[in-house]
Amino acid sequence: MRHVARLDRTPFQTRILDLSHDGRGVARHADGKTVFISGALPGETVLAEPTARSRRFDEARTLEVLDASPDRVVPRCPHFGTCGGCVLQHLAEDRQIGAKQQVLLENLERIGKVAPGTVLPPLTAGSWGYRRKGRFSVRRVNKKDKTLVGFREQDPRFVADLRECHTVIPEIGMKVQALAALVDGLQAREHIPQIEFIAGDGAIALTVRHLVPLVDADKAALAAFGREHGFAVFLQPKGIDSVHPLDGTAPALSFRLPAWDVELAFEPLDFIQVNARLNEAMIAAALDMLDARPGERVLDLFCGLGNFTLPLARGVAEVVGVEGDAGLVARARANAQRNGLGNAQFFAADLTQDQRGTPWMRQGFDKLLLDPPRSGADEVLKQLPLQGIGRIVYVSCHPGSLARDAGFLVHERGYRLVSAGVMDMFPHTAHVESIALFER
Incomplete structure (x- = not known):
């Protein structure tokens, strides 16, 4: 039986040399091996905890910033550092x-x-409230007795437990908790893997992916949520071609490009x-x-x-x-x-x-x-x-x-x-x- 060595998670102190293409700090161990550290910025000295190891590089996360970069700012979102939706909120926008x-x-x-x-x-x-299209993952966590709706965490195995999202348009980003409560009240809550959102100039659509047929009570709850918050609700029981409006009538989704007098329907x-x-x-x-x-x-x-x-x-x-x-x-x-x-x-x-x-x-x-x-x-x-x-x-x-x-x-x-x-x-x-x- 092959023995797999356990990862040594002993914290270490290091100086950050650069920023990687995915927004992590780049440092080097004494032996020259590269380590990518989430939450760290170039020029900083940080205390970091190892999270993964491979032959070519190691990975770690910042536990404490010992010497901060002048470009570091306070992240606006309370979920920053856990949610994987954005990774640069701690860096000044012009530096991003x-x-x-x-x-x-x-x-x-x-x-x-x-x-x-x-x-x-x-x-x-x-730079805030700009995202008019996206996909939230949905997961029922029975141990916590709650349903999570959000983007994936930085560890993509998990769904971030979001209360709000400041990069998504406010009509959606400030209602993530309401979405989670909605799904948690459905009979099909364990069979809804994702909810997509998209916004035109005059309407916002939610598309609910469901792996089992929805009972009438679930459909009624979705319809009531749509009416309350001004969303057009669509259902997706199978592939893309199965998408259809919950109430049988699809609203017009479009956006205008005024400079060219053009309107695009979608x-x-x-x-x-x-x-x-x-x-x-x-x-x-x-x-x-x-x-x-x-x-x-x-x-x-x-x-x-x-x-x-x-x-x-x-x-x-x-x-x-x-x-x-x-x-x-x-x-x-x-x-x-x-x-x-x-x-x-x-x-x-x-x-x-x-x-x-x-x-x-x-x-x-x-x-x-x-x-x-x-x-x-x-x-x-x-x-x-x-x-x-x-x-x-x-x-x-x-x-x-x-x-x-x-x-x-x-x-x-x-x-x-x-x-x-x-x-x-x-x-x-x-x-x-x-x-x-x-x-x-």
């Missing part, structure tokens, strides 16, 4: 975005072997950018960088509901949006029609697969905008006939994949990285949203 910018630049240099000609000023908006589980104010600033920045002219044709890859596509259509001859989710494509087409934008075409395509035989791939384009998922856009970039595309704007939610794709565009396809910068779509988290401009 500075750290994210450093992550981007280091990734570009290390992975892509490139550097931007210009580092763009960080794009920021409101469904309860659709992807939308979580930070409404930052989203508008991001669209404006992307369109300004792309500099598309009235006579040009633009390709928008990973277009979703048309978040960039429809504003682009206001100023160009034609824009083609391509997206892998057929449902999103159908709603993007409906959004184009609703906004009277006949010069916006949409196609459904798996952009990780070979698309060279598709009609949209063979069409010529002057400019390219892309906003891929975390995995990036390497597969589709290798297929695209880029010769006629003079300018590319790349919006990224993962600096590593952006750096990889930037290296490809610069070193193999003849582009130069004109500029790059970060956008604070998720303040107080370690998530890095970036934007980059490439020109031939």
Whole structure:
């Protein structure tokens, strides 16, 4: 029988050298081994407790800050340090975005072997009450005789016992306890694993995932909660296609982009950018960088509901949006029609697969905008006939994949990285949203 040594949890004192990409302090043991310490900031001396050990690095948590950084602030949320929803509330906001910018630049240099000609000023908006879409985990804990509703803890095996959340829109963030009490009173409380929320300009929807059929009393309780708090309640008994309104009538969910006189309708589980104010600033920045002219044709890859596509259509001859989710494509087409934008075409395509035989791939384009998922856009970039595309704007939610794709565009396809910068779509988290401009 293999013997596994127990972790020595003896506290140790150390100096923090740097901040990791996930918001933890970086220190080194006397033997040079790296240790990542949650709750610690660069320049601090802390007393830390080991929490995990591996061959390449160790992990620990801060027990006491012995010498604090001048950049340390008092976290606003009482759950900070336990809840894993955000990890940077103890760092001053201007330093948060500075750290994210450093992550981007280091990734570009290390992975892509490139550097931007210009580092763009960080794009920021409101830092509290911004999150209009998200998913709460739900867990009934019989030992505590209560139901927990919240984000995962920093230890993702557990659900944080939240009373409030200051990064979520207040209509939801200040009612987490009420949600927990609601679920705790349901007969199906042990069979509800998650509740998703999403907010448009005029309505907020809750989608309750349930693994067993709901009895009439549970449905009545959910309906009463929705009426009391102004939420539209949807049920999800199986997959995404099973989502339906509790009372049989679905409210209109949409948000406007006033600068382009565009309204985007969406469904309860659709992807939308979580930070409404930052989203508008991001669209404006992307369109300004792309500099598309009235006579040009633009390709928008990973277009979703048309978040960039429809504003682009206001100023160009034609824009083609391509997206892998057929449902999103159908709603993007409906959004184009609703906004009277006949010069916006949409196609459904798996952009990780070979698309060279598709009609949209063979069409010529002057400019390219892309906003891929975390995995990036390497597969589709290798297929695209880029010769006629003079300018590319790349919006990224993962600096590593952006750096990889930037290296490809610069070193193999003849582009130069004109500029790059970060956008604070998720303040107080370690998530890095970036934007980059490439020109031939």
